[in-house]
Structures are given as C-alpha cells and as structure tokens.
Amino acid sequence: MIRFWCISLLFFPVFTQAQTYSSADSALIRSIYDEVLSHGEAHENLRVLTKTIGHRLSGSPQAFQAMRWGTELLERYGADTVFTMPVVVPSWTRGDVATAIAYMSDGRVIPLHITALGESVGTPNDEAIRCKIIIVKKLSDLELLDSELTEGRIVLFNRAMDPMQINTGSAYGGAYDQRGHGATASAKVGARGALVRSLTHSLDTLPHTGAMSYADDVEKIPAAAISTVDARMLAKLYKEDPDLEIELTMNCTVLPDVEQGNIIGEWTGSEFPHEIITIGGHLDSWDIGEGAHDDGAGIVHTIEVLRLLKAVGYTPKRTIRFVLFINEENGNRGGITYAGIAAEELERGENVYVAAMESDAGGFSPRGFNIDATDTLSELFKSWQPLFEPYNLYHFKNGWTGVDIRPLKDLDHRPMLLGLVPEGQRYFDYHHSANDVFETVHKRELELGAATMASMIMLIDKYIPSPNLETEND
Amino acid sequence: MIRFWCISLLFFPVFTQAQTYSSADSALIRSIYDEVLSHGEAHENLRVLTKTIGHRLSGSPQAFQAMRWGTELLERYGADTVFTMPVVVPSWTRGDVATAIAYMSDGRVIPLHITALGESVGTPNDEAIRCKIIIVKKLSDLELLDSELTEGRIVLFNRAMDPMQINTGSAYGGAYDQRGHGATASAKVGARGALVRSLTHSLDTLPHTGAMSYADDVEKIPAAAISTVDARMLAKLYKEDPDLEIELTMNCTVLPDVEQGNIIGEWTGSEFPHEIITIGGHLDSWDIGEGAHDDGAGIVHTIEVLRLLKAVGYTPKRTIRFVLFINEENGNRGGITYAGIAAEELERGENVYVAAMESDAGGFSPRGFNIDATDTLSELFKSWQPLFEPYNLYHFKNGWTGVDIRPLKDLDHRPMLLGLVPEGQRYFDYHHSANDVFETVHKRELELGAATMASMIMLIDKYIPSPNLETEND
Numbered sequence: 001m002i003r004f005w006c007i008s009l010l011f012f013p014v015f016t017q018a019q020t021y022s023s024a025d026s027a028l029i030r031s032i033y034d035e036v037l038s039h040g041e042a043h044e045n046l047r048v049l050t051k052t053i054g055h056r057l058s059g060s061p062q063a064f065q066a067m068r069w070g071t072e073l074l075e076r077y078g079a080d081t082v083f084t085m086p087v088v089v090p091s092w093t094r095g096d097v098a099t100a101i102a103y104m105s106d107g108r109v110i111p112l113h114i115t116a117l118g119e120s121v122g123t124p125n126d127e128a129i130r131c132k133i134i135i136v137k138k139l140s141d142l143e144l145l146d147s148e149l150t151e152g153r154i155v156l157f158n159r160a161m162d163p164m165q166i167n168t169g170s171a172y173g174g175a176y177d178q179r180g181h182g183a184t185a186s187a188k189v190g191a192r193g194a195l196v197r198s199l200t201h202s203l204d205t206l207p208h209t210g211a212m213s214y215a216d217d218v219e220k221i222p223a224a225a226i227s228t229v230d231a232r233m234l235a236k237l238y239k240e241d242p243d244l245e246i247e248l249t250m251n252c253t254v255l256p257d258v259e260q261g262n263i264i265g266e267w268t269g270s271e272f273p274h275e276i277i278t279i280g281g282h283l284d285s286w287d288i289g290e291g292a293h294d295d296g297a298g299i300v301h302t303i304e305v306l307r308l309l310k311a312v313g314y315t316p317k318r319t320i321r322f323v324l325f326i327n328e329e330n331g332n333r334g335g336i337t338y339a340g341i342a343a344e345e346l347e348r349g350e351n352v353y354v355a356a357m358e359s360d361a362g363g364f365s366p367r368g369f370n371i372d373a374t375d376t377l378s379e380l381f382k383s384w385q386p387l388f389e390p391y392n393l394y395h396f397k398n399g400w401t402g403v404d405i406r407p408l409k410d411l412d413h414r415p416m417l418l419g420l421v422p423e424g425q426r427y428f429d430y431h432h433s434a435n436d437v438f439e440t441v442h443k444r445e446l447e448l449g450a451a452t453m454a455s456m457i458m459l460i461d462k463y464i465p466s467p468n469l470e471t472e473n474d
Numbered sequence: 475m476i477r478f479w480c481i482s483l484l485f486f487p488v489f490t491q492a493q494t495y496s497s498a499d500s501a502l503i504r505s506i507y508d509e510v511l512s513h514g515e516a517h518e519n520l521r522v523l524t525k526t527i528g529h530r531l532s533g534s535p536q537a538f539q540a541m542r543w544g545t546e547l548l549e550r551y552g553a554d555t556v557f558t559m560p561v562v563v564p565s566w567t568r569g570d571v572a573t574a575i576a577y578m579s580d581g582r583v584i585p586l587h588i589t590a591l592g593e594s595v596g597t598p599n600d601e602a603i604r605c606k607i608i609i610v611k612k613l614s615d616l617e618l619l620d621s622e623l624t625e626g627r628i629v630l631f632n633r634a635m636d637p638m639q640i641n642t643g644s645a646y647g648g649a650y651d652q653r654g655h656g657a658t659a660s661a662k663v664g665a666r667g668a669l670v671r672s673l674t675h676s677l678d679t680l681p682h683t684g685a686m687s688y689a690d691d692v693e694k695i696p697a698a699a700i701s702t703v704d705a706r707m708l709a710k711l712y713k714e715d716p717d718l719e720i721e722l723t724m725n726c727t728v729l730p731d732v733e734q735g736n737i738i739g740e741w742t743g744s745e746f747p748h749e750i751i752t753i754g755g756h757l758d759s760w761d762i763g764e765g766a767h768d769d770g771a772g773i774v775h776t777i778e779v780l781r782l783l784k785a786v787g788y789t790p791k792r793t794i795r796f797v798l799f800i801n802e803e804n805g806n807r808g809g810i811t812y813a814g815i816a817a818e819e820l821e822r823g824e825n826v827y828v829a830a831m832e833s834d835a836g837g838f839s840p841r842g843f844n845i846d847a848t849d850t851l852s853e854l855f856k857s858w859q860p861l862f863e864p865y866n867l868y869h870f871k872n873g874w875t876g877v878d879i880r881p882l883k884d885l886d887h888r889p890m891l892l893g894l895v896p897e898g899q900r901y902f903d904y905h906h907s908a909n910d911v912f913e914t915v916h917k918r919e920l921e922l923g924a925a926t927m928a929s930m931i932m933l934i935d936k937y938i939p940s941p942n943l944e945t946e947n948d
Contacts, residue, residue, distance in 0.1 A: 394868035
C-alpha cells in the first residue's frame with residue numbers, strides 16, 4: 001500500500017496541534033545520555049575518520065575512502081538500507097606551492113604565512129608575481145580609491161572578525177565577504193591578486209582557508225588566506241613603507257568534476273514510513289588539518305544517533321535518514337542534490353520530508369538548537385526545552401541551522417529545520433586550519449552532542465504532527 | 475561618621491524588597507562585555523602568573539612571589555588600598571621521589587604513574603616499601619575484608635568518577651572520599667600505604683594530586699594518586715596475578731607552618747562604605763602544572779573585575795573587596811581567617827559583609843552562577859537572569875559557590891554567596907595535574923567569565939538591599 005497526495009495540497013500543508021511530550025520521555029532521554037556517557041563510540045569513530053583517513057576534500061581519494069568508511073559504519077550500526085546518492089562534485093587541488101614574501105624598501109625580506117583559498121586559480125603559469133600592495137577593510141573601499149592605488153597591486157583585506165559579538169558565527173558572517181568575494185572586487189579594480197585576513201578571532205600564524213568564487217565578468221586572479229598575525233604585521237609594515245612589495249606564488253588548480261555522493265543510511269518508520277526525518281553533517285572537509293570539528297564531529301554525531309536510538313530500544317514511527325553529505329565546503333552540491341530529490345519524491349507523492357537536523361558547528365559541549373520552521377512548529381520545539389534542562393541545554397531559538405539542509409527549506413511544505421548549537425568560542429580557532437585535528441575534540445563534549453541530537457530526533461519522531469495532506473490508497 | 479549597629483540586631487537581619495533592575499543596566503553590562511572583548515587583560519595577566527611564577531603551593535617561595543604580583547596588579551588597576559591579611563599556612567613539600575613499581579609473579583616489572591597526595595607522609599625513612607596489594611571501590615569495603623587481605627598491603631582505591639553525571643563537579647564530589655580519607659581507612663585495617671585512582675574522567679597517564687588528611691587516631695601511612703590508565707591496568711593485572719607486589723617510594727615531607735596571607739584590594743563604597751562585597755579566587759595552587767584553571771583563572775577574573783568596573787566608569791555604592799585567598803588547596807586557612815575577621819568586624823559594628831562571589835571552577839566559557847543565600851536574595855538574583863541571556867548565560871541556580879567564601883555563610887546575617895559556573899566538561903582533565911597549564915585557557919572564554927562576574931557585582935552593588943540593622947551615629 002503506497003500513499004499518494006493530491007498535488008494541490010502540496011501548496012496548502014497544515015500541521016495540526018499535537019501533544020508536546022509525556023512524562024516517559026524524560027526517562028528515555030536520560031537513558032540516551034547514560035548510554036552515550038558510558039558506552040559512547042562517537043569519539044573513537046572520529047579518531048578513525050581523522051587519523052586513518054584524514055582530511056577529505058570533495059573529489060579527493062580521501063573523500064572516496066570516507067564514503068566507504070561511512071557506509072560500513074551505518075551498516076554495522078543496523079541501518080535498514082545504506083546507499084550512495086550520486087553527486088557530481090567540483091575538484092580542486094591546492095598544489096604544493098603557496099608562498100608570499102614581503103620585500104621592504106630597506107632590503108628586509110619577510111616570509112608570510114598564507115594558503116590558497118579554495119577554488120582559487122594559481123598565479124599565471126604557476127610563476128611568481130611581484131607587486132605593490134594596497135590594504136582595505138571593506139570591499140566597497142576599493143571603488144573609492146584612485147586606480148593607481150589598485151591597478152597591478154595585490155589587495156590585502158584586513159577587516160578582523162568583530163570581537164565584540166558574543167556569537168562567533170555572527171562575527172564570522174560579518175567578515176566573510178572578504179574571503180568569498182574579495183578576489184572579484186579586486187579584479188574589478190585591476191588588482192593582480194588578493195590576500196584575505198584569516199577568519200578567526202585567534203591571533204596566530206595559521207592561515208585559515210575556505211571557499212571563494214569569481215563573478216563571471218571578471219578576470220580570475222589568485223586569492224589566498226593570510227594568518228591574522230601576518231595581516232596585522234603587514235598593515236604595520238605598510239604604514240612604515242607603502243612601497244613594500246609582495247611576491248606571490250601559488251600553483252593550485254581546478255580539476256575536472258568527479259562523481260562522488262551523499263552516503264545515506266535509512267531506518268524505516270514503523271507507522272509513517274513515507275514521512276522522512278533527515279539528520280546529517282558533511283563528510284567532506286578542507287584539505288588542511290583533519291576536518292575534526294568541521295565536520296567530522298557532525299558526521300560521528302549523526303552516526304551515533306543511530307547507534308543510540310537502537311541501543312535504548314527505540315522504534316521510530318517515521319523513517320529516519322542518516323545523511324553524510326558531500327561537498328558542503330565548496331559548492332553544497334550534496335545538499336542541493338538531496339533537496340532536489342526530496343522535491344521530486346514529494347511531487348510524485350512518494351515521500352514527504354517533515355524535519356531535518358544538522359550538526360556543523362563543532363564537537364563542543366552542546367547548548368541547544370537553532371530552529372528554522374513555521375511558528376507552530378517552533379512553538380512545539382520550544383515546548384520541549386524543559387526536557388533538556390537537566391543536561392544544561394537552554395538555547396532553543398530561531399536561527400541558522402546548516403548549509404547542507406538549508407535547500408530543504410524551499411520545499412513547498414517547509415519542513416522543520418534544526419541546527420545543533422554547541423559552545424562556540426573556540427570553533428573558529430580551528431576552523432579550516434591545520435589546527436582542526438582530533439586532539440581538540442573532547443570525548444564527553446562530543447558525546448553529549450550526540451545524545452542531545454538523538455533525544456531531539458526522538459521527540460520530533462514522536463510528536464511532530466503529520467502534514468495534513470490528502471491521501472488516496474492504491 | 476562611623477555607624478554602629480546594635481549587637482542584638484545582628485541576629486535578626488532583614489533584607490527589604492528592592493527594585494530588581496533598570497533598563498540602563500543592560501547598556502552598562504553591554505559596555506562591560508565590550509571592554510573585556512576589545513581590551514581584556516585577564517589572559518595576559520594569567521600568562522604572567524603561570525609562566526613567570528608558575529605553580530604556587532601555600533608556604534612556597536612561589537606563593538610569596540604571587541602575593542607580590544597580585545599586590546602590584548591591584549595597585550596598578552586603582553584599588554584604593556591594597557593590604558596583606560596575614561594567614562599562617564601549612565607547608566608541605568612533594569620531595570623529588572615518588573615511584574611505584576609493580577612486580578609480577580612472572581618476573582615482569584611495570585613502572586606506574588603516581589604522585590604524592592598533598593600532606594601525605596613519605597615512606598618510612600624515605601625508603602622503599604614492597605608488599606602485596608588489595609583493590610577496593612569503597613572505603614567501607616575494607617572493613618568487610620579478612621585482615622590477611624589488608625594487613626601489610628597497599629590499598630588501591632579504584633572507584634571511577636561516575637561518567638553518567640552531567641555535572642562533573644558532582645561526579646568529583648562522589649569519588650572524593652577515596653582521596654580525602656582513603657589513607658585513614660587503610661591505616662585502620664593495617665595497610666602500609668594507599669593508592670587512589672586519579673579524580674578525573676580522562677583516561678590518561680597523568681596522576682592528579684589533591685588534599686588528603688589523617689584522622690588523629692591512626693598511623694600516618696603514605697598516600698599517592700595513580701593515573702586512571704595505571705589504576706585500570708593494575709586492576710587487570712591483579713585479576714591475573716593476585717600475588718603481584720608494589721614497591722612504593724616517596725620522600726614528601728610536612729614542613730613548619732609559614733606566615734603568608736590573603737591579598738586584598740579595597741575599593742571604597744561611595745554610599746555604604748561599611749557594607750562589604752567580596753569577590754575572589756585562590757592564589758595558591760598545587761605544586762604540579764601551573765595552576766592555570768585552578769585557580770589562576772579565578773585570580774585574574776577577580777582582578778579584571780576591578781579593571782572593568784573602573785574602565786566603564788562605575789562608582790560602587792558599597793565597598794568592594796578583591797581578595798586573592800591563600801591556602802584553598804590544603805587547609806582553607808585563608809578563607810577561614812577572612813570570615814573570622816568579618817565576624818569580628820560585624821560584632822564591633824564596623825563592617826557588614828553583604829555578599830561574596832568566587833571563581834574557582836576554571837576559566838572556561840561562563841554559563842551562569844550558583845547561589846547560596848536566603849530565599850529572598852535568591853529570588854532577587856534569579857530576577858536578573860534576563861540581563862544575561864544575550865551572553866548565553868542561563869544557569870542561575872542554588873548550588874555550591876566556593877571553598878574560600880564558604881566560611882562567610884556562617885556569619886549571623888548570612889550574606890549572599892555566589893559561585894561562577896563555567897562550562898565544566900574539561901575541568902577535571904586538567905585539575906591538580908601537570909596539564910593545568912596556561913595553554914588550556916582560552917582568551918575569550920576567560921574574558922567572558924570576567925565580564926559576567928563584573929556585571930553581577932554591579933547588580934549586587936546597585937540593588938542588594940542593605941541589611942535592616944539599626945544604626946546610631948557618633
């Protein structure tokens with residue numbers, strides 16, 4: 001018996017009022033936390049992912065390895081089916097050279113700590129370019145400058161993440177345009193390259209990479225992240241010596257696309273198998289460090305939720321999909337592909353995606369969730385907060401939920417989207433850098449995140465109302 | 475004009491109802507956080523304390539150095555007066571030998587990671603003792619054993635901290651008796667020494683020291699902490715080979731008492747100078763590691779509160795005392811002395827101690843405060859919570875506040891006691907071990923703690939009602 005929904009109803013879904021929770025739920029949640037704190041496997045799984053595979057940029061051999069590892073683990077933990085959803089991903093290689101050297105008018109030669117931004121082109125013919133620099137804090141500052149101060153130069157974008165923001169993710173968002181669009185803004189004013197102050201509050205000598213892209217109508221010029229310490233030093237040197245020059249050499253390259261995929265473990269629902277709850281993180285990572293917090297943590301969280309719910313004997317009413325998304329870092333093709341298929345399944349009346357949860361903010365001590373949903377569903381979600389207070393979780397707010405699940409928001413019936421919110425002060429110290437390694441992830445903190453997600457998935461499965469869609473049976 | 479209170483009223487204090495807060499307070503609190511996040515000095519101060527002085531056990535030369543450092547810093551930040559409150563403290567030295575070696579019946583020789591517990595005696599004449607062992611999980615288990623299983627042996631107390639407790643401090647409290655009283659319990663059944671599984675959730679090879687004491691009526695036998703990894707291994711080896719022997723050598727020694735002191739910076743109140751608000755941490759630390767989280771963090775928190783309140787132009791109504799307590803770790807003579815003097819001042823009608831706050835739970839991201847006060851004051855305190863939600867602070871609960879300020883609770887008028895509650899999952903990984911070093915303290919996390927304390931001190935100063943004590947003027 002398969003259910004079909006009238007297509008017209010896809011545009012008028014209604015979630016009906018539901019019971020918010022029962023007294024038995026707090027005991028079940030306690031058993032989930034007990035299980036993770038006494039027999040948690042997420043930390044050991046993260047060790048294997050980070051130490052035996054390592055970083056795993058989309059398109060790389062390590063990403064293929066990680067796909068196999070994830071498939072095996074989901075099978076071992078008892079998913080009913082595990083499959084690969086094919087996704088064609090971009091491929092880019094950092095190469096083996098990324099150097100920047102400052103030459104001062106007085107003869108001093110100062111090497112700088114840089115690394116290529118993801119998707120950047122290399123320097124022409126992989127050969128050094130040497131030119132003067134100009135330093136700005138905002139993209140729009142470039143347009144105000146006389147062309148002789150920009151043409152043929154390398155632009156340093158040196159706006160720090162705002163330290164006064166308590167939420168480090170917001171501070172990151174406020175400085176992101178330099179990395180994402182700095183090269184395009186620089187090319188428009190005739191510059192030959194762009195250096196971007198690393199997006200971190202930490203004052204250190206590590207460059208933090210990340211995605212950038214070029215507008216279609218500009219020349220592609222090389223772009224690199226420079227460490228915060230070097231950016232600060234360069235700004236000081238430039239004040240003393242505006243004629244200083246930088247020699248930049250990078251041999252990164254865009255390679256042909258590769259077919260990889262989202263790894264999906266499915267646990268079939270006992271009552272509403274065509275209502276899909278998605279939980280995931282992203283399997284790909286940047287190609288420096290080990291992608292431990294970003295997003296190894298989210299991957300082992302996701303897999304541990306399956307193990308935990310099985311361990312406490314839970315039987316889901318809905319179908320839960322454990323999704324290891326590919327290509328979050330430089331394209332989000334995994335998330336876009338997944339939502340596209342969800343839309344097709346919905347249109348065909350096969351499945352309706354009722355909720356999705358992502359962990360992509362690190363493996364630190366959990367503080368709660370952000371939600372992006374209708375008011376009705378947001379209220380239901382917030383009504384569960386008392387169940388989480390014994391675990392020091394108080395953050396149940398509207399907010400950003402995750403790159404991979406964001407495309408699902410555009411489904412006509414608007415599923416409930418949730419993002420795990422961990423403690424965030426240290427996250428950008430590690431993010432996209434060589435420091436994002438297993439040793440910085442704390443076992444109990446990571447485990448508490450997995451139990452928090454499992455508990456919330458259980459509540460969603462039990463209590464989220466079914467979309468009020470007409471059905472006919474065949 | 476000095477105020478005197480009728481002595482009789484000391485036993486009938488009443489706090490009257492007060493306004494809970496004004497809209498201007500949220501702006502002032504915002505300016506405190508802005509100041510710390512843009513110009514915070516706590517982290518640099520902690521670097522100086524931990525890296526130029528290092529650990530600073532009561533009675534040690536380093537503790538004297540830390541007292542001078544604290545005095546200078548409180549003066550530099552503008553305390554009206556800075557003075558030393560003399561405190562006679564115990565002195566104990568770890569010596570330079572603490573070894574334990576397991577000798578297996580099959581000839582294997584296995585060195586173990588141990589360190590002496592604070593205040594322990596050494597082995598007799600600093601010479602090795604070698605004997606069989608017995609392993610128990612509870613102190614009371616010893617009394618149930620046949621005497622041949624205990625007499626002349628070394629007892630290993632091997633009860634782990636309960637991993638299922640979310641609050642790591644509670645798990646610590648639940649395992650503490652082994653360290654505090656294990657030697658006494660062992661001596662009572664004729665044992666020659668005690669080894670105590672380190673009080674940490676972390677599975678590693680570091681011994682974690684800490685205070686112990688002997689009952690008056692037992693022989694003083696040597697007691698040491700053993701790493702969690704070694705304790706677990708030893709339990710396994712003992713199952714295979716109950717005749718294994720341990721050779722224990724320790725040359726730690728109790729030395730004569732030393733006069734050191736609490737360092738107190740006083741900022742005189744503009745309106746009620748005889749009402750004292752105390753804020754503090756403890757300057758002493760254990761003699762391994764650097765005492766960075768325990769309690770260097772609390773010390774630089776305390777000092778930074780003075781700097782912050784001055785920086786935002788605050789004028790306190792009450793007198794605020796910034797107290798760097800001595801001897802929290804092994805005797806609490808600093809806290810006891812301070813409360814004793816407070817009681818005398820109260821009796822003489824000189825000063826009334828209305829509130830006290832301690833930071834002694836690490837330099838991690840703050841989550842709120844524990845309170846120990848009358849219901850009326852607790853309600854007032856909890857009414858301020860909305861002011862702290864923008865800073866992700868939600869923990870405003872009754873609970874443990876701190877060893878140093880605890881003796882103030884016994885004052886007849888019962889001051890409001892508060893303890894900063896930081897994120898706690900990592901604390902016992904470092905606590906009392908060689909890993910408690912500066913590098914594990916995060917700048918922004920530490921700074922947020924200082925701003926949180928400063929904001930709460932401001933609210934207490936502004937809004938806590940004066941004790942309703944009769945006054946006469948002379």
